[in-house]
Amino acid sequence: MITEALPLLARGLAMTLALTLVTSALALAWGLPIGLLRLSRVRWQNWIGTAYVETFRNVPALVLVIIGGFALPNAFPHAARRALFFDNSSVAWIGQITGLPVPYYAIAAVLGLSLNTSAYLAELFRAGVGAIAREHFEAARSLGATPGAVFWGLLLPQGLAAAYPAIATRLIHNMKNTALASFLTVPEFFKAIQTAIGESFRAVEFLIVAAGGYLLLAALMSSALSVAEGWLKGGRR
Amino acid sequence: MTRATLDFLWSVLPSLLIGFPGGRPGGLALTLILSLAAIGLGFVIALGVGPGRAAGPWPVRAACALYVEFFRGLPLLLLLFVVHVILGGRRLGLDLSPRASALIALTLYASAYQAEILRAGLAVVPDQLVESARLVGGRAWQIYLHVRLSYAVQVMLPAFAGQAITLFKDSAVLVALGVGELMTVTRSALGSDVRNAAYWLPTYLLVGGLYALVAFAISRLAGRLERRQRSGDLLYSLTNY
Numbered sequence: 249m250i251t252e253a254l255p256l257l258a259r260g261l262a263m264t265l266a267l268t269l270v271t272s273a274l275a276l277a278w279g280l281p282i283g284l285l286r287l288s289r290v291r292w293q294n295w296i297g298t299a300y301v302e303t304f305r306n307v308p309a310l311v312l313v314i315i316g317g318f319a320l321p322n323a324f325p326h327a328a329r330r331a332l333f334f335d336n337s338s339v340a341w342i343g344q345i346t347g348l349p350v351p352y353y354a355i356a357a358v359l360g361l362s363l364n365t366s367a368y369l370a371e372l373f374r375a376g377v378g379a380i381a382r383e384h385f386e387a388a389r390s391l392g393a394t395p396g397a398v399f400w401g402l403l404l405p406q407g408l409a410a411a412y413p414a415i416a417t418r419l420i421h422n423m424k425n426t427a428l429a430s431f432l433t434v435p436e437f438f439k440a441i442q443t444a445i446g447e448s449f450r451a452v453e454f455l456i457v458a459a460g461g462y463l464l465l466a467a468l469m470s471s472a473l474s475v476a477e478g479w480l481k482g483g484r485r
Numbered sequence: 486m487t488r489a490t491l492d493f494l495w496s497v498l499p500s501l502l503i504g505f506p507g508g509r510p511g512g513l514a515l516t517l518i519l520s521l522a523a524i525g526l527g528f529v530i531a532l533g534v535g536p537g538r539a540a541g542p543w544p545v546r547a548a549c550a551l552y553v554e555f556f557r558g559l560p561l562l563l564l565l566f567v568v569h570v571i572l573g574g575r576r577l578g579l580d581l582s583p584r585a586s587a588l589i590a591l592t593l594y595a596s597a598y599q600a601e602i603l604r605a606g607l608a609v610v611p612d613q614l615v616e617s618a619r620l621v622g623g624r625a626w627q628i629y630l631h632v633r634l635s636y637a638v639q640v641m642l643p644a645f646a647g648q649a650i651t652l653f654k655d656s657a658v659l660v661a662l663g664v665g666e667l668m669t670v671t672r673s674a675l676g677s678d679v680r681n682a683a684y685w686l687p688t689y690l691l692v693g694g695l696y697a698l699v700a701f702a703i704s705r706l707a708g709r710l711e712r713r714q715r716s717g718d719l720l721y722s723l724t725n726y
Contacts, residue, residue: 306697308654310668315689322685427560428658438563451570458563459555466558
């Protein structure tokens with residue numbers, strides 16, 4: 249009974265991994281600039297950073313996912329809804345690559361999860377930069393470093409290094425959050441488990457498989473992240 | 486926003502806040518009740534598990550580590566079903582209501598994070614503090630309770646607050662069991678009526694706003710507490726789970 253469901257579960261696991269990778273990458277790519285905005289002394293920049301962080305950190309990830317997936321399309325009349333979200337060439341293209349039945353739901357899940365995680369990462373990055381010794385900034389300034397050099401040479405490596413353990417924790421939390429995509433019927437691991445239970449009525453067995461799967465993912469991710477930490481530290485020297 | 490939308494939001498707001506009329510407490514009120522209860526009960530468990538993992542005979546340490554890694558490694562959504570179906574299922578004879586399962590799952594989830602926070606706090610208790618307590622004649626249990634533990638809890642207050650906020654927001658997934666908290670009420674209020682489609686976006690924006698408002702209020706309150714406690718900010722950044 250579990251062997252019958254194996255292909256389904258394997259596809260679910262692959263989808264969870266893909267969601268984790270894409271959302272982590274997007275969250276890092278958005279979170280760092282937002283963290284810099286939060287550090288800015290220019291008032292409007294700081295204000296934008298704060299608004300972003302407070303909004304996307306304080307609204308539950310599930311609410312973001314449902315707003316993107318269900319509530320937003322529902323705001324449009326039927327014909328426009330189909331054309332905008334479910335039945336156009338770019339959505340069809342994504343569906344072709346990923347093999348998803350309703351690609352828009354995966355897009356909405358990715359957006360919601362990335363926005364949520366990026367807000368947390370922005371805050372952690374800001375705290376990490378705050379932990380950099382003042383002397384380093386003064387040294388950089390007295391050497392005549394350009395703002396770009398200060399960012400790439402000082403803020404990014406040292407800020408990330410200081411915040412690394414917390415960022416790693418948050419990225420693992422983000423991996424667990426990908427289970428929320430099941431609310432949008434994205435066929436990731438948790439949804440696959442639900443489907444398997446629905447087909448076999450073996451709830452206990454499949455829930456144990458699910459627990460094992462997520463624990464394994466969390467353990468793998470945490471060791472991968474600590475290997476990456478070793479790299480980053482080695483690279484800086 | 487049209488007049489009809491405003492009317493709709495106005496008509497569902499009481500249900501969102503305190504649940505449907507005539508029923509048990511629901512909506513935001515139930516979300517708060519469940520979160521607070523889980524945080525309180527979870528802390529009691531954490532008081533055993535956190536110190537147990539920090540310092541104990543190795544079987545205790547291993548058991549506590551297993552506990553933490555298990556309940557922290559699962560998505561809350563999955564934990565909810567594990568508790569409801571396996572623990573609460575007929576096989577074990579507990580036959581839990583969704584509400585009870587939700588409370589148990591939230592408690593287990595919260596306790597694992599709180600135990601880790603407590604462990605991190607115990608690790609930074611200054612030796613001098615413990616030594617001086619010993620010098621003034623404190624007994625072992627007195628030192629543990631009044632010095633180590635109380636220092637650890639105080640220095641970790643911001644992390645505990647952050648965890649409480651996270652739990653409050655994560656509780657949104659209880660809708661999967663239909664517990665009657667904020668997300669469940671929202672879902673039922675919108676129902677499957679096609680004519681309600683236009684209300685989805687404003688309603689969920691309102692619900693998101695409610696969550697954000699409460700989360701923001703708790704973090705402000707915690708910030709004020711923290712300033713009074715003048716605890717370390719680096720610790721906060723490293724342990725803000």
